[in-house]
Amino acid sequence: MKKIIMTMTTAALLSSCGLYKSYERPADIQTDGLYRSDNTQSGDSLGLASFAWREIFTDPQLQTLIERGLAQNTNLRSAQLQIEQSEASLKAAKWAYIPSLAFAPQGSLAGVDWGKATQTYTIPVSASWQIDIFGSLHNAKKRAQAQLENSQAYKQAVQSQLIAAIANYYYSLAMLKDQLAVSQETEKLWKENVETTRALMNAGQSNMAAVSQTEANYYSICTQITDLKQQISDLENEFSALLGEAPQKYAIGSMNNWKVPARMSAGIPAAALANRPDVKQAETQLAVAYYATNESRAAFYPGLNLSGAIGWTNDLGTLPVNPGKWIWNAMASLTQPIFQNGKLRAQYKISKAQQEQAKLSFQQTLLDAGTEVNAALTKIQATGEKDGLYTKQIASLETAVKSTQALMMNSSTNYLQVLTAQQTLLTAQMSQISNKFSQIQAAIELYQALGGGYDE
Template identity: 50%
Template sequence: MKKQIILYTVCLAAMMSSCHIYKSYDRPEVDTQGLYRDPVSDNDTLASDTTNMGNLPWEQVFTDPQLQALIRLGLEQNTDLQSAIQNVKAAEAGLMSARLAYAPSLAIAPQGGVSHLEGSKRSWTYTLPISASWEVDLFGKLLNSKRGAKVALLQSKAYKQAVQTQVIATIANCYYTLLMLDKQLAITEETSIIWDKSIETMRSMKEAGMVNEAAIVQSEANSYMIKASIPDLKQQIRETENSLSLVLKEAPQKIKRGTLEEQKLPEVLNSGVPIQLLANRPDVKAAEMSLAGAYYSTNQARSAFYPQISITGTLGWTNSVTGMPIFDVPKMIMSALGTLTQPLFYRGANLAKLKTAKAQQEIAALNFQQSILNAGSEVSNALYQYQAANEKTIQREKQINSLEKSVEYTQQLLTLGTSTYLEVLTAQQSLLSAQLSGISDEFQRIQAVVNLYHALGGGRTE
């Protein structure tokens, strides 16, 4: 008999080990080689850096004091971030509950009563029991529940970090958008004033017979076109301020800010080695924790096929036996019971739950892999955006310099009578368009830095 018990125990242990009920989650193999594309070559992948820009504190990336004040306010008040913080607290409570499941549950249920028979005295009976119940976790049900609660906490923390990085990037992009619009508005208003002066000059030249009325009318039409674009720019500024106020959880208001020329951002952008995305990107970390949680849910579904063992006991005092009082002095009562519950008629339901858990685990694995690819794509896009913006800025500066000279020359020629008003109008319109595009190019370069910092998980720590 003893040999049979030993044999059953060995078989049971082998069966449990083959089902991996007690095995902890292991990260799957992920190929991150060549995850980033080189911004210059279409065929080569980006060489790995020894550092990662995403590890820099956000204060070192965004040095504008007014922008820093806005980011701090957003980190304190943003609704999405505050909700993520509450999710972390809820996950912490869930982990505490899973850990306490290992401890016995205690309960006290005092009972009392009075009975009276005709011709006899009233008799009082009472029972003061303290009962305890303890589930023996031989098949990993509680263990996998605790591990699942732990990774759920890690996932909620990673999600909170992801929201935090998004808040920082959103505030920075809105702030720099305002600076871009401010400069475009200033140039447009300045051009409008210059154009008005040109019209006055043309009117004087008309009196001298140098230009005709058509030139003045055409110039006035272009002046009105420039003036009409000013309300659009002001509307964009107002809407961007309102959007930023919402991110800050503030009523729509004017945003205090600096100028585009004052901004200083890192010139050297280090993306780090691709494997660092697994540690730095909060959304990748959250996706992996989701996979780990699905793994432990599958283990829990497996444990449902095995018996559930529980031990219950009662300790207390009573002055009644079989419901009738016999002594006034209370007597101690004790009881202990062990139960083993083996599912017999729930196998189909348990099997369906296991299949569902496995399918959800496969979905989580696919999402994890896709999150890494998404991260690499975002980093590649930001690197190329920065490279393209730099190249455009160089060429745009040359274009603006040439157009400034063109405006100056055509105005001089018009005064001398060797140029037409159409050439002057064309040169002035081309210059304004190039100046506005140059501001947009500078904004795109700054935006690329913000996007790369966000893509590398920058700002994830306090």
């Protein structure tokens, strides 16, 4: 019998060795090939993700707004409270390794036929201790630690999104204000065109149709200016809400102050994407599921508990003694589940399924992250190429406007050619500003796609 018990105990210990194994990323999780070959760039392993947000967003006014947003945003403060909750849970899981103590004094009065009462008392201190033979407490602690890391990743996600949102609002306002400046300059020139055309009509070199068309062109730029001012006001109101402030005007610099980061690379996928908060969250969620599965496996094995008490009492079971005596007891119990109505096996199957779900979610998160990085890199490349073309186009159109105006003064061309050249120039100037914003936005998107923006 003794040999049978020893054999069963040895077998149980050997089969439970895996319950103490720490989480490791599954070997079949794919991290290679997440970037397109034409988007692969040389650089360090982290690329743009290694930059602190202050190194990316160097505009002093923007840095001040980001700092205000980080200090005042309610979602970020809520994420910090979630971290504190996870830290408390982890601390409780660590304390589970040591014995629990309780102080429970008791006293009683008893008598017969209203005679003299007998007084008894017991003043004990009791202790109980769960021995973690099969890793139940170990996996509970590891799961709590993974949940803490998940909460920290969530805060990183909130902070990264907040910084990107503030930067996007800032440069959206910068784009609108740059477009407003161009429109206001164009409005002055087109107003002069109206006066020039009217003077030509009075001199017999033009007609009322040309004056009316030139005036209509002028009024169109005036309405565009009004629209831009309204858009700026609406966007400032939304920006104020994001920063947790009352609606107000903001000092916004020009987009020309934007400086492209020195190393605009995406880094190595496995290293760079691991810095993304959603990737961290997905992997820590997989780790949580892994330890939960180990906990459900540990429930099949015996539980060993030690308990005892020591105290002072005058109640020894017969008559009270005076003075009291010291008493103590100690007990060990071993509980082996035999039949639990299938609950343990069902919980284990549920845990395994949830672990597989977490694994699939982690793989998909990596694929989605790679897609976002590729899109941002492609956008950066395309907007960079277009910027040079817009510069050449605007230079040509400025020459065309000057030439058609000079020809019109000599009556060798009509007003329609002048108006067409002016409108085309304005469209090109507006498009170049929009493209500049898209270029900045792509850099922000790449930085966020690589998990940047978390800088304590």
